[in-house]
Amino acid sequence: MPDFFLISGLFLSRAIDRDWHDYLDRKVWQLAPYVFAFAATVIAHRRGAARFLLGWALFEALMVMSGTSGVPVVGLGLGFLGAGAVVALAALLSTRDWAHPIRYAGENSIVVYLAFFLPMATTRTALLAFAPNLDLGVTALIVTAVAAITPLIFFALVKNSSLGFLFKRPAWARSEPVRRPRGQLLAAG
Numbered sequence: 001m002p003d004f005f006l007i008s009g010l011f012l013s014r015a016i017d018r019d020w021h022d023y024l025d026r027k028v029w030q031l032a033p034y035v036f037a038f039a040a041t042v043i044a045h046r047r048g049a050a051r052f053l054l055g056w057a058l059f060e061a062l063m064v065m066s067g068t069s070g071v072p073v074v075g076l077g078l079g080f081l082g083a084g085a086v087v088a089l090a091a092l093l094s095t096r097d098w099a100h101p102i103r104y105a106g107e108n109s110i111v112v113y114l115a116f117f118l119p120m121a122t123t124r125t126a127l128l129a130f131a132p133n134l135d136l137g138v139t140a141l142i143v144t145a146v147a148a149i150t151p152l153i154f155f156a157l158v159k160n161s162s163l164g165f166l167f168k169r170p171a172w173a174r175s176e177p178v179r180r181p182r183g184q185l186l187a188a189g
Contacts, residue, residue, distance in 0.1 A: 038084065039091035046095075049088050056085045105152060111167055115151035123147065 042049040060078060063069045069078055090106070093099040105112065123146040127139050158164055 039087055042088045042091040053085055053088055056081055111155040112148055112151045116147040119150035120147035
């Protein structure tokens with residue numbers, strides 16, 4: 001057992017009875033202002049951001065090809081740089097009209113998360129059965145594309161139908177009640 005998990009287990013009893021809002025406040029929400037500030041800086045300085053992305057891609061490729069990326073601390077640093085590159089690219093894409101499909105996918109990422117498995121498994125099984133000699137990279141690309149796009153299509157088809165409940169969080173799983181416009185009555189049932 002890695003030491004990290006052993007040490008984490010020792011402190012689990014001190015943290016397990018805490019409210020999950022405290023955890024989010026300490027770990028997640030504190031980072032959000034920095035991420036949004038970075039994204040705003042990227043949008044304000046697009047050319048510099050494009051140079052950053054190009055430099056990041058070249059540096060990352062160099063580190064991977066040289067085998068240096070496997071060094072633990074280096075790998076962690078490259079991970080942070082990669083996360084910054086993802087935020088920068090997403091911020092740049094958010095300003096472009098032609099990136100609307102990507103924006104739509106991001107706004108509905110929970111839909112992809114909830115419904116990706118069945119199209120992924122079906123596509124993978126079909127490709128391995130009917131095209132076993134297909135390059136694994138191409139297979140992975142096809143499977144990933146189908147697993148990401150199919151749930152979005154399904155969501156668009158069912159969101160205003162009786163199957164729309166498949167993508168709505170039940171009331172018991174909400175951390176705060178659903179806000180309804182004034183004067184709207186709840187349906188009996």
